[in-house]
Amino acid sequence: MSQLKVHVGDFTFDAKFEEKDAPKTVAAFKKAMPFVSQAIHVRWSGEGVWMPLGDLDFGVPYENHTSFPAPGHIILYPGGISETEILLAYSGVHFASKMGQLAGNHFITLTSNLENLKEMGKTVLWKGAQPVRFEMV
Template identity: 75%
Template sequence: MTNLTVTIAGVTFDARFEEEAAPKTVAAFRARMPFIGQVVHVRWSGEGVWIPLGETDFGVGYENHTSYPAPGQIILYPGGISETEILLAYGGVHFASKMGQLAGNHFITLTSGLDRLAQIGPKVLWEGAQDIRFELA
């Protein structure tokens, strides 16, 4: 089921909210849609891109959290020992910061175009920050 589209660097993916597993995170994020930002390449986590959100407070704690999102999974780190962020795995990820291992709430999964996902990471790494947009389908 497609609930939303995610467009990164001009490439659009269908996606679904993980409403049963992360209902509070989904509700908090949905209230801010459309959500527009920029992704940069991760520093410590491996093959992923992230949206640094500083002190942004989504008002949620941990639910459906993981340190190892699979390619196409999007997680929200609600803040704490590191800044709030949204991370998209495009390959192998062990979610971490300079403070050590973190866990984020898996709340969105890309459902189409996963074969194009691998081009996003190197583009962000070599060309710099890229636009990202989350919209309801």
């Protein structure tokens, strides 16, 4: 299993790739690593943070997709109805855009410091955009 760290502002989480269930998404994302972006709070989806990626194309189909990621799940929406994005759920999420319900590929799961998820989400909500970095260690 690959060792992965996800940094959101001052928060750091260990994570694992969901290689068995989302192999194409994981392979495409690994090619882009280390991946750096900014997280902002979701607008329509509930309690999550997202990284808007515009027209960035990872070239992946739907796989292991969900509209209801659990806290600590990271999904990649490959684009289509809305822009490409990555979403990290910190509590209840019903993944959507102004166009309606969406589904994204669950390809990373956080494995440590889950007790800090809600504080991370509230930090993004109240203090604004936070830097994000995904890196292999």
